[in-house]
Amino acid sequence: MNSSATHNHHSNQPKVKLVVIMGATGAGKSRLSIDLSAHLPRSQVINSDKMQLYNGLDITTNKISLDERKGVRHFLLGDFDSIGADVEPSEYRSTAAFVIAEIASRGDLPVVVGGSNSFIHALLVDTFDPEVDVFAAGSGSVSHVLRYDCCFIWVDVAWSVLRDYLCQRVDEMLDSGMLEELAQFYDPAKVGVLVGLRKAIGVAEFDKYFSKYPPWETAENGLVPQLGSDTARREAYEEAVRDIKDNTCRLAKRQIGKIMKLRAAGWDLTRIDATVAFRAVTAKKKEKKNNSESDSPDVWERKVVEPSVKIVKKFLEE
Known part of the structure; x- marks a missing residue:
């Protein structure tokens, strides 16, 4: 053993x-x-x-x-x-x-x-x-x-309260520099590679965004597209944020399900x-x-x- x-x-x-x-x-x-x-x-x-x-x-x-x-x-x-x-x-x-x-x-x-x-x-x-x-x-x-x-x-x-809080927290994380952090982490050669830290919620969602709008091309005008400036880019950004919120909520539900299974087991x-x-x-x-x-x-x-x-x-x- x-x-x-x-x-x-x-x-x-x-x-x-x-x-x-x-x-x-x-x-x-x-x-x-x-x-x-x-x-x-x-x-x-x-x-x-x-x-x-x-x-x-x-x-x-x-x-x-x-x-x-x-x-x-x-x-x-x-x-x-x-x-x-x-x-x-x-x-x-x-x-x-x-x-x-x-x-x-x-x-x-x-x-x-x-x-x-x-x-x-x-x-x-x-x-x-x-x-x-x-x-x-x-x-x-x-x-x-x-x-x-x-x-x-x-x-x-x-759940209804936690869901609202999780969505708020994603917005707060973005305000705290999450997008800039993910822009530095972005590597076109590793898009789709899900191992280690790359499994973190936010990586895949913004990899999709950065694949269309590479951070080194958009950094001069800001990583976050301004309202009315570039509709397609803004929609892609908002889609990534929605996906992060949805995937965070799905993770929370899975975690609760596992806890319930442990509790049911004694x-x-x-x-x-x-x-x-x-x-x-x-x-x-x-x-x-x-x-x-x-x-x-x-x-x-x-x-x-x-x-x-x-x-x-x-x-x-x-």
């Missing part, structure tokens, strides 16, 4: 305790992990977002910035080369397990955070078969026997409903008022952070 399949409970040692924050893309997992650290100062974050493993495209993959981390140590965030082969679930299992062991050996709390449920499953199950995709239709049941003592927090948001996922907090933020952003988010931090703290802290502290005392 290889090292990645070693079972903790086969020895007399107790299983390592870890917190796992799950949820669809955009549901606030990273934010919650940082907020938890204010109450759990020895917590350290292990990324389990597939695209955020890779180095590059920080805006497009929505990596948490250094400032946003507030000094909390993060692992497996931008650590892998974006060129070449994909990071497979089995590689993530062994790499993340090593990090967890290192964190636990120092008496700190490992917190696994991310939306790639295939990686979370691979990491946590006692016995992992890399040849079987447990999330594929007709693949059979998911094991509920885990090799760690896990506290699962599932950050959930009502994984003890505690659902935290963040809908009220998200509804407040989304509505106030639409109003575009100067004080648009003045109340939202309090709602987030009351509805999401406080119940999560109680859950984790109870888990650690057991």
Whole structure:
């Protein structure tokens, strides 16, 4: 048996305790992990977002910035080369397990955070078969026997609210420089090559746009076509943005479906409903008022952070 399949409970040692924050893309997992650290100062974050493993495209993959981390140590965030082969679930299992062991050996709390449920499953199950995709239709049941003592927090948001937020977030990412980032990443020789970081939502959608309107030809007049300046180019740009929003929503739905399958298999996922907090933020952003988010931090703290802290502290005392 290889090292990645070693079972903790086969020895007399107790299983390592870890917190796992799950949820669809955009549901606030990273934010919650940082907020938890204010109450759990020895917590350290292990990324389990597939695209955020890779180095590059920080805006497009929505990596948490250094400032946003507030000094909390993060692992497996931008650590892998974006060129070449994909990071497979089995590689993530062994790499993340090593990090967890290192964190636990120092008496700190490992917190696994991310939306790639295939990686979370691979990491946590006692016995992992890399040849079987447990999330594929007709693949059979998911094991509920885990090799760690896990506290699962599932950050959930009502679909209509999450959908609106995800569409807003795409617009905000574009305002933050996503298009410029993708223009620098664009390589005509690699259009259609979906491997590693090139699988990130935004790459293929804007590759299609840049294939028609290469960034080095349009940069002088701005990468984003102005309204009324070039109708065909503007329509191509808006199509790419629509596709990014649609594909992001499809990803979120797939992620929720995988979470539901894990829960149905007996994984003890505690659902935290963040809908009220998200509804407040989304509505106030639409109003575009100067004080648009003045109340939202309090709602987030009351509805999401406080119940999560109680859950984790109870888990650690057991």
